[in-house]
Amino acid sequence: MRDIAIVSFVQSDCVRDAGAQNEVELIMPVLRKALDAAGIQSAQDVDFTCSGSCDYLQGAAFAFVSGVDPLGAVPPIKESHVEMDAAWALYEAVLKITMGQAESALVYGFGKSSPGELPIVLSQQLDPYYMAPLWLDSISTAALQARTMLDNGDITEKDMAEVVARSRKNAKSNPHAQLKGDVSVDELLAEPTYLSPLRKHDCCPVSDGACAMVVATVEKAKEWGKPYAVLKGIDHRIESHNFGARDLTQSPSTQAAAKSAGVANGPVEVAEIYAPFSHQEIILKRALGLGDDTVVNPSGGVLAGNLMMASGLSRIGEVAMRIIRGDIKRGIAHATSGHALQQNLVAVLEEA
Amino acid sequence: MSASAEVLSQAFTLGYTYTRSTGPVVGRFLTALRDRKIVGIKGSDGKVIVPPMEWDPVTAEALSDFVDLPDTGVVKSWAWVKHPRGKHPLDKPFAWAQIQFDGADIPMIHCVDAGDESAMKAGMRVKVRWAEETIGSINDIACFDPA
Known part of the structure; x- marks a missing residue:
């Protein structure tokens, strides 16, 4: 492009x-x-x-x-x-x-x-004959996804709490964030479940x-x-609307979009990832092929505040502004749509 | 214009002057539910999908090879709803579950009336609890009971 x-x-x-x-x-x-x-x-x-x-x-x-x-x-x-x-x-x-x-x-x-x-409104994004009439809400589908990962041993509840603690900490420097502050992993794990296995803080506000x-x-x-x-690459891919036909523990659509957008063509200093649920950040980080040298969601991400229909563009904007301010030279942004990461968009940004 | 407060009014009934067909695949599944039966469909790779899909989730090929299945299955994954929402199918705590019917390869999502979270686990067996009246809707399955 x-x-x-x-x-x-x-x-x-x-x-x-x-x-x-x-x-x-x-x-x-x-x-x-x-x-x-x-x-x-x-x-x-x-x-x-x-x-x-x-x-x-x-x-x-x-x-x-x-x-x-x-x-x-x-x-x-x-x-x-x-x-x-x-x-x-x-x-x-x-x-x-x-x-x-x-x-x-x-x-x-x-x-x-x-x-x-909102979670009930979003239930109407689903198949109109098989799922929407059940009012299967967006938190429940994410909870099913998290359970599958926990049962598989792909993640632990501690991994999920670490994502939340980092989000709240990073959000302290984001004036637009809704949820921010210092909270320990142990404090988070001591909270009761909300829609088991998810705790309330595992869900975006x-x-x-x-x-x-x-x-x-x-x-x-x-x-x-x-x-x-400079926007160097952008692509988006979608997976089946049938949850059973998907491997919910992976995000092949993100992987395909990342490849096509050229994520691996250079170092990724910052990645802003649209993960409305803590475990999804882990799925996406893996699908995007990010290592420990990438700073993930320095804004706090959407666990710190989720503007439906704007949060995806915000991820791209967050990276763009860091480049414009001269903080970084190259970063990537991700946006998602639908339940349990059904559709995903990846953008690659570089300095001029 | 007269000074009197006459309000013009006309009776109106909102109607949709068309009917929508659910088609040969979704319609067959929903009609089977009305008869308290479960029908699946074979994907391009031979895997049995319930509820049946019109097109293969991977190859997008049109599918038409139906399979009759029992109303029992296994829970693959589940989530416990501690605080049911007004719209949810059950008004007491319940589980959403990915349930794989016996003889099927791809699970479907529905709810399980298990009473307590501690009764739920992956691999547990469940059976359809049919609605008192079946009309050809996914809600003809009232929920699943532990079996």
């Missing part, structure tokens, strides 16, 4: 309940800041805009259309939407730029999960918020005169 410049990225705080703020009010501040950071005025100044959100969170068909209001889409703009995490909106923008139909794009994702019962990113061709980014990170 051609190099794509990530010029700016902004994420809101992860909050448990945004109260009376609606989606438009969650989106507008991050859009403004992302556009300002790129030195442009509005969506009129990019060739393409794409958002990611889920109508089921708002509980209304075409609810995503209200997410276009913050753009000021008059005069008409070229705009699209994915009913997915905004990491996939970025993927669409990358395709648009690669096809030569755009030189710049605005990408954003948003989710206000607090009004509903429910959060409201949004994030936005501006991307462009490298030529356009130079014209704007802003620092940028």
Whole structure:
């Protein structure tokens, strides 16, 4: 693929309940800041805009259309939407730029999960005949996956608690994190199970918020005169919707996406991984082929705050900003969608 | 406009003027459930999948080789729901489980009414508890009982 410049990225705080703020009010501040950071005025100044959100969170068909209001889409703009995490909106923008139909794009994702019962809402992502009528929720499918790994001896409960303790510790330096602090593995293991074998802290919290990113061709980014990170590779793969037909202890779709995106083509200083459950970080770290020299989720990851439909794009943005600030030269980001890591996207980012 | 507070109203019944068929594979499984029977399907590699899939999960080949199975099986993996949610199939603590029917190779997910978490373990045998009335839905399996 051609190099794509990530010029700016902004994420809101992860909050448990945004109260009376609606989606438009969650989106507008991050859009403004992302556009300002790129030195442009509005969506009129990019060739393409794409958002990611889920109508089921708002509980209304075409609810995503209200997410276009913050753009000021008059005069008409070229705009699209994915009913997915905004990491996939970025993927669409990358395709648009690669096809030569755009030189710049605005990408954003948003989710206000607090009004509903999120794990039950997500049960409706499943097979509509065999699983959705059981209201098999997203925590339960993750718990089945964790049990399989524990029974196999792939992981221990201590391994899971270590992921959580590191997440909370790293999140202390992330002003947008919802859950942060110093907590020991022993303290975590002393907690009762919530949906056995998972404890509550093994599950990401429910959060409201949004994030936005501006991307462009490298030529356009130079014209704007802003620092940028380079997206060197991006790919996504999906596995069967039948859990029984999958090996839940592995993530072959992540492995395939990582290979295609070129993860192994250089050192990985930082990896931001979208693992909504502690054991999944271990699966993903293995699938991405990461060693101990890679810093995993320096932001705290989504166990510290999970913006549905925005967290995937945030992982990419977190790595991009570390490169733009000059902290690292190369890193990777991962996004997931569906239950028990069904679909996975991997992006490779490098310094300009 | 008159000053009186006349409100225009019209009775409206929301209706879907179409019917949706579950097709020859999903429909066959659901119809078998109505008759209190379990039907699986053979994948491209000969493995028996329950509930039957229309296309092979690996090769995406169309599948059509059905297999009759008993209503008993083995728990492969499980999770204990201490706090059932309002929508869940049981209103007391229960287990979600990946259950492999006898004669099948690929497990399906349903719930087990085991009473207590300590009664659950991988490898335990379970049997379908049929709903009082079966209508051709996955919920015709009310849950599984330890067998």
